[in-house]
Amino acid sequence: MNTIPNKSELTEFDLQRYERQIRLQGFGKEAQRRLRSSSVFVSRVGGVGGTAAMNLVRAGIGKLVLAHPGHVEPEKLNRCQLLFPADVGRSFVDVSAARLKSINPDVEIVTVRDSVNESNVAGLVAQADLIVDGAPLFEERYLMNREAVAQRKPLCMGAVFGMEGYVTAIVPGESPCLACIYTEKPDYWTNINVFPVIGPVAVIVGATVAMEAIKLLTGFGTPLKNVLWFFDLETNHSRRFHVNRKSDCPVCGGRGGHQHKGD
């Protein structure tokens, strides 16, 4: 664990700020301390990743590593909770980091003005205890998945298309990785503009991803391991699908663990 020094003690203000969640059955001060001592790498801080980052910061995460290339564009404003119209043209990751820091000045934030790629993925994953995957390209998602498995770091994956979304918690050796669940990307997913989306869909996925990260970092609750939680907000249709590791998975196959049978 990338334990953050001198961050495990809760101040009087912390105890007030986090009082409502400390009161949750099974959470308590110990989970709050664990969160405070934990670090998360968020790949892209858009509608999903930005919402996840915002909820992690509000919950009291100790450190975030944020990677996002480019500048704020108007089309991001319908779903990116951290961005305002006046931010158009500014560095996406710098604006997001500043907003997160204003929400919780205690959080340590490392920013990278780039997306995940072959040359930086190992170093980015190494800086965190857990990965949040909100990238809009499968190439980035498969890279992070591969590295999460290699470094045995949990990865919370959330994605959207239109009014639909899904979330799962990937724990190497315990639950299927992205390549077990979807070995290849669809042919039509050729760029970041493929998917339509409206704010609430991305926000629900991002908030759920944040909750999964909190569960895995603190031991609180039951994470979505071996479960792909799917929803369609157009009809409010929702299902929990069982997903299993593949013994011949090109990424995690043969790396220990067990096959899950439905609950």
Added chain:
Amino acid sequence: MSTIFLATPLRHYNANQAQIRLDLRSLAELIPALEKACPGIGASLCDQAGAFKPCVNVFLNTENVRDLQTDEIVLSERDEIHIIPAMAGG
């Protein structure tokens, strides 16, 4: 009649409807029946050998059909099938 739920990228094959009801006796009848009702959908779901593409998951109720290891399962009136392609939107 089984209920088949189609994720958004597949709905243009079904007059933009999310669900379709099909009379299926077994899972093996799914793709031929879907193709008949929604022409063109079969090629987007299956490879030339007839296997589901790796970018698509098909769930019978809560279970991935790949894990069932047979398509001869007899379907009942209450069975649901979800067809969910991979997504990466953020």
